[in-house]
Amino acid sequence: MVDLSVKLGNITLKNPVMTASGTFGYGEEYADFIDIDALGGIVVKGTTLHPRQGNPYPRMAETPMGMLNAVGLQNKGVDGFIDDIYPRICHFNTAIFVNVSGSTIEEYVETAAKINELEHIPGIELNISCPNVKEGGMAFGTSCPSAVAVTKAVRDVYKKHLMVKLSPNVTDVTEIAKGVEGAGADSVSLINTLLGMAINAKTRRPELSTITGGLSGPCVKPVALRMVWQVSKSVKIPVVGMGGISSAEDAIEFLLAGASAIQIGTANFVDPKITVKVIEGISEYLQVNNINSARELTGALITD
Amino acid sequence: MVDLSVKLGNITLKNPVMTASGTFGYGEEYADFIDIDALGGIVVKGTTLHPRQGNPYPRMAETPMGMLNAVGLQNKGVDGFIDDIYPRICHFNTAIFVNVSGSTIEEYVETAAKINELEHIPGIELNISCPNVKEGGMAFGTSCPSAVAVTKAVRDVYKKHLMVKLSPNVTDVTEIAKGVEGAGADSVSLINTLLGMAINAKTRRPELSTITGGLSGPCVKPVALRMVWQVSKSVKIPVVGMGGISSAEDAIEFLLAGASAIQIGTANFVDPKITVKVIEGISEYLQVNNINSARELTGALITD
Amino acid sequence: MKYLHDFTIVNNERQTDDFVVLTLQYDGALPRMMPGQFAEVKVDHTPTAYLRRPLSIHDVNYEQNQIKLLIQEVGDGTRTLCALPAGSRLNLMYPLGKGYDLPNSDKVLLVGGGCGVAPLLFLGRHLKQHGITPRFLIGARTASALVRLDAYRELGEVLVTTEDGSMGQKGFVIHHPVMRTDSPDFDWIYTCGPDAMMKALAKYARHRDITCQVSLENRMACGFGACLCCVTPTQDGHKCTCVDGPVFDSKYLQW
Amino acid sequence: MKYLHDFTIVNNERQTDDFVVLTLQYDGALPRMMPGQFAEVKVDHTPTAYLRRPLSIHDVNYEQNQIKLLIQEVGDGTRTLCALPAGSRLNLMYPLGKGYDLPNSDKVLLVGGGCGVAPLLFLGRHLKQHGITPRFLIGARTASALVRLDAYRELGEVLVTTEDGSMGQKGFVIHHPVMRTDSPDFDWIYTCGPDAMMKALAKYARHRDITCQVSLENRMACGFGACLCCVTPTQDGHKCTCVDGPVFDSKYLQW
Numbered sequence A, B: 001m002v003d004l005s006v007k008l009g010n011i012t013l014k015n016p017v018m019t020a021s022g023t024f025g026y027g028e029e030y031a032d033f034i035d036i037d038a039l040g041g042i043v044v045k046g047t048t049l050h051p052r053q054g055n056p057y058p059r060m061a062e063t064p065m066g067m068l069n070a071v072g073l074q075n076k077g078v079d080g081f082i083d084d085i086y087p088r089i090c091h092f093n094t095a096i097f098v099n100v101s102g103s104t105i106e107e108y109v110e111t112a113a114k115i116n117e118l119e120h121i122p123g124i125e126l127n128i129s130c131p132n133v134k135e136g137g138m139a140f141g142t143s144c145p146s147a148v149a150v151t152k153a154v155r156d157v158y159k160k161h162l163m164v165k166l167s168p169n170v171t172d173v174t175e176i177a178k179g180v181e182g183a184g185a186d187s188v189s190l191i192n193t194l195l196g197m198a199i200n201a202k203t204r205r206p207e208l209s210t211i212t213g214g215l216s217g218p219c220v221k222p223v224a225l226r227m228v229w230q231v232s233k234s235v236k237i238p239v240v241g242m243g244g245i246s247s248a249e250d251a252i253e254f255l256l257a258g259a260s261a262i263q264i265g266t267a268n269f270v271d272p273k274i275t276v277k278v279i280e281g282i283s284e285y286l287q288v289n290n291i292n293s294a295r296e297l298t299g300a301l302i303t304d
Numbered sequence C, D: 001m002k003y004l005h006d007f008t009i010v011n012n013e014r015q016t017d018d019f020v021v022l023t024l025q026y027d028g029a030l031p032r033m034m035p036g037q038f039a040e041v042k043v044d045h046t047p048t049a050y051l052r053r054p055l056s057i058h059d060v061n062y063e064q065n066q067i068k069l070l071i072q073e074v075g076d077g078t079r080t081l082c083a084l085p086a087g088s089r090l091n092l093m094y095p096l097g098k099g100y101d102l103p104n105s106d107k108v109l110l111v112g113g114g115c116g117v118a119p120l121l122f123l124g125r126h127l128k129q130h131g132i133t134p135r136f137l138i139g140a141r142t143a144s145a146l147v148r149l150d151a152y153r154e155l156g157e158v159l160v161t162t163e164d165g166s167m168g169q170k171g172f173v174i175h176h177p178v179m180r181t182d183s184p185d186f187d188w189i190y191t192c193g194p195d196a197m198m199k200a201l202a203k204y205a206r207h208r209d210i211t212c213q214v215s216l217e218n219r220m221a222c223g224f225g226a227c228l229c230c231v232t233p234t235q236d237g238h239k240c241t242c243v244d245g246p247v248f249d250s251k252y253l254q255w
């Protein structure tokens, strides 16, 4: 039998396949289709200190092999999460990460501190890269000093696994990755969505209420793969790769590029069973290639 | 009859449809398929001071609705262009731009100075955004001071239309656009390719000899459209938009977003007649919508 | 419970220039569905339709384990679906969303426009099974754009409006004589169609204090509450049209 | 002159598990083509095959204005093409590239492997028309992977090697007895197939000072010299395989 388990710092995932924040609800939504406990981990929706209504409709537009979204972090706030949602999902036997967002450093810190108290949440994913909110969000993730500042501040109050999610909308993603590593991140995940736009030529209007939005899906895979490769060569902490993954082959490419685990986002909408199919496909790949452990794939790209 | 002509500073194009550098050879390659003189303009291959062999094969990989290339500016050098190619193409009755690249500011300047002497070349497109060469190339286009420096230096020797081609691989494309505007650019064109990567899971090797390459095609359109919109709101000089355009509708979206003209790249490979089809499609759109001139589309996006 | 099932297209019947009815066969027992619920249909081989397409359950035959979809061709996704020949396989995620409620009166009017007529056939059949005779009011641009009138007539009376007057009453549905009264002979309106039409009906209903259930066709990415793309503003803030709808009481919406 | 023509598939004949022959009908007069030239074929409705696919001219019938393509399924693009039923339309850009030269001897050997056998049928026919009887040497993994042997036999002798020995000589083409001699009874080798095979033949030819024309299958984006993606290193630096090739004299390459 091949060993699918991977390590993210102090956390062991039963396999490298996680779900991406904002695309997997709180896991429950998928329970009719797959066994949530089969997953390496899930990252739940972007959570903020206060409840948020998100952006006005329309929030979604399709693009060639991808989609733009402008949800804008609609959520019930961290207290709503703790009171209403956490009790419903804490029994899942998979690593649950909460994706944490904020408009100010204080908001990030307060939210993280509250989640620090939840026994069944082994880690948070610090979202400093959301392109869909006016204040904070991506602004934190596109400047190295502010990425470092927010990571440091959260590190002070958050004692478990701190994953920081990087923005692809930057000139040099490795600079920011190194910055948050120095500030105490236990891992980095990337990529969040690419800032994009869609226009309806007939109506002469933007397709999204916010004009611009975040691009995801297979179309972004080449950019994501490049950034995962660059970042994994420049930091020592584990890298969690995502962006357009929609098959086991895609997932393996991210592992080879240097990721220790991967997340699947948009592809869940098209095939809600895709996560378990990818787990099976990785297992098969290891068997066919006589590789004992999924961990051996990480960074195994041959570049001579 | 609708008026398709547009203005790029001192140059009038018969219509807003140009071809993108590196995808249209020297125009001749397409002469079996279309009437080159029907085009608004063509931008010929990236030209450098000295001849270049480019990167080793493989230089191309396909990605979902796009492609990566790592040609690496293979060309005969500016003297080769002037002696061998220019005499063959100078009779085309369309605006011919030469795409100029270099590893040092001096190389850019010398090349531009030589092209300044060519009667039938009304402008150059300064390529400070090529991701496929080790020295120079994208490095100039991803830092504002160096983008400004190279633009200024070329402006001093180049007296005709100076278009500067911007890189999308930056945190803030408007900063660089404003920089080159200040440095004397007559127009900006964008986007060049997004830095990407492809891996073959079976062989565990990168698909390109250079590991990373430039992403183009429909998959990049949302990012391109967003940047054209951002840039056109922040500079006064004309903006030439490109990135994934493969239909008249796509082209119109770029015009609405603020472009004065557009370039078509990768789509020429799939349909070598696409440029003339787009011209016809724009003309039809203007007629159907009772708009007199293509110029009225520029920036006509309704965002209330 | 929602399912992910492969169906076989057993029939592709073109209705008009841009409407097609697909009859889909499942090789097991169909789950129970409610009128107003929909399926998210996977579109293969279409670069510009990566996401599934939401389509209402147009009709159900539990004996034969068949579903019908009524599809209007408006873009690449629907065009691809409408071109699928009999024998093709189609993957459906279904049944999704909250359907129409049963009325507290037996005087109902079902008003449809465009592809919004799709769920009303299944709704009409359902009402009839509950002893309520449905009456339909269907609007279209012109006579040749009206689809499957015979199927609706089997269930109840069918009133028609066309914008050009080529059939039935000239104008929009809201202009039909049946609406032009202060004491209408119906207490419930069920509607699905263009927003403008449904808003007019909601206003009409509000003024007369009758119930109006509308089915929204917001753009969806997932169809089952995982993405929050499909929201509509309600009295309780943003609600997902895919799980809290697509059917809403019009008074609940911020209309 | 290169053309962009719509063809109709009049026949789709499956040869083996992964080989198909498509017969394409043009409704005008075909332009002249040379063996070794290829077409860039548009693949519709395939998100992962946005670019055209280069495929050799397998056979030409100028009387009937028909072209044949021999296609091996290796990925999404070729799989889509091989699944197209008769009646489908296909857009070809053709004829592209530089084909095989006529030999300065009538003792020729045509060596093919995998989908590389495709251009050799048209080449054999062409040679025959010029009074030269082609002899073929075809290599495959196993007997069941050999395609269209009868068609080749109509033109000349067909020698076979299989890796598992299930037909003809066991081993690779380079191990066939016809090659195991210091004074081979041929002066020209024409070849198309895997690089390793062609390199072995090129080495063989170099040592015996005979001509070896190889046809490269480099990855292409455009197919007509506009992108510079398809280069191979030659004595004159990088050359495009799509316009300066795909056929090269092996001595010209940096092999």
Ligand SMILES: Cc1cc2nc3c(=O)[nH]c(=O)nc-3n(C[C@H](O)[C@H](O)[C@H](O)COP(=O)(O)OP(=O)(O)OC[C@H]3O[C@@H](n4cnc5c(N)ncnc54)[C@H](O)[C@@H]3O)c2cc1C
Pocket (backbone or CB within 6 Å): A062, A200, C038, C049, C053, C054, C055, C056, C057, C070, C071, C072, C073, C074, C075, C076, C077, C078, C079, C115, C118, C119, C216, C217, C218, C219, C220, C246
């Ligand atoms: C719950 C629900 C039930 C539906 N039931 C049916 C049905 O039974 N029959 C049917 O024919 N259609 C139905 N629709 C609409 C159908 O989903 C869309 O027409 C379809 O998704 C369009 O896909 P496309 O690829 O063909 O068009 P696209 O290329 O995606 O779009 C073409 C044009 O239509 C517009 N458009 C696309 N989707 C929508 C939408 N949801 N609302 C408004 N405009 C849109 C686009 O902006 C664009 O201008 C339903 C929608 C929902 C949400």
Ligand SMILES: Cc1cc2nc3c(=O)[nH]c(=O)nc-3n(C[C@H](O)[C@H](O)[C@H](O)COP(=O)(O)OP(=O)(O)OC[C@H]3O[C@@H](n4cnc5c(N)ncnc54)[C@H](O)[C@@H]3O)c2cc1C
Pocket (backbone or CB within 6 Å): B062, B200, D038, D049, D053, D054, D055, D056, D057, D058, D070, D071, D072, D073, D074, D075, D076, D077, D078, D079, D115, D118, D119, D216, D217, D218, D219, D220, D246
């Ligand atoms: C001039 C020329 C003539 C050709 N003639 C024929 C022919 O007559 N019949 C035929 O079946 N094939 C022929 N080929 C090869 C054919 O073009 C490719 O097999 C096809 O493009 C693959 O497309 P795909 O989408 O099916 O596979 P993809 O999904 O693109 O690729 C599948 C796998 O094949 C590899 N691959 C793809 N293209 C090539 C290539 N050109 N060389 C090596 N590996 C590749 C990929 O790396 C990948 O591993 C020819 C190629 C060239 C350049």
Ligand SMILES: Cc1cc2nc3c(=O)[nH]c(=O)nc-3n(C[C@H](O)[C@H](O)[C@H](O)COP(=O)(O)O)c2cc1C
Pocket (backbone or CB within 6 Å): A020, A021, A022, A023, A045, A046, A047, A069, A071, A073, A099, A127, A130, A165, A191, A192, A193, A215, A216, A217, A218, A220, A242, A243, A244, A245, A263, A264, A265, A266, A267, C221, C227, C228, C229
């Ligand atoms: C509808 C939607 C909502 C998202 N919401 C969030 C979010 O709340 N927080 C976050 O960090 N990323 C969010 N993302 C980004 C994804 O987690 C992921 O980084 C991105 O979609 C790229 O992966 P993919 O191509 O597999 O979807 C969202 C993406 C989508 C499509």
Ligand SMILES: Cc1cc2nc3c(=O)[nH]c(=O)nc-3n(C[C@H](O)[C@H](O)[C@H](O)COP(=O)(O)O)c2cc1C
Pocket (backbone or CB within 6 Å): B020, B021, B022, B023, B045, B046, B047, B069, B071, B073, B099, B127, B130, B165, B191, B192, B193, B215, B216, B217, B218, B220, B242, B243, B244, B245, B263, B264, B265, B266, B267, D221, D227, D228, D229
């Ligand atoms: C094969 C290839 C070669 C290219 N060479 C150049 C070049 O020499 N100089 C340049 O400025 N851009 C070059 N580009 C970038 C294009 O001009 C264009 O900016 C990019 O492809 C985006 O447009 P598209 O999506 O329409 O192709 C090249 C692109 C491709 C695909």
Ligand code: FES
Pocket (backbone or CB within 6 Å): C219, C220, C221, C222, C223, C224, C225, C226, C227, C228, C229, C230, C231, C240, C241, C242, C243
């Ligand atoms: S469409 Fe995803 S939540 Fe409604």
Ligand code: FES
Pocket (backbone or CB within 6 Å): D219, D220, D221, D222, D223, D224, D225, D226, D227, D228, D229, D230, D231, D240, D241, D242, D243
């Ligand atoms: S494939 Fe474009 S130059 Fe050869």
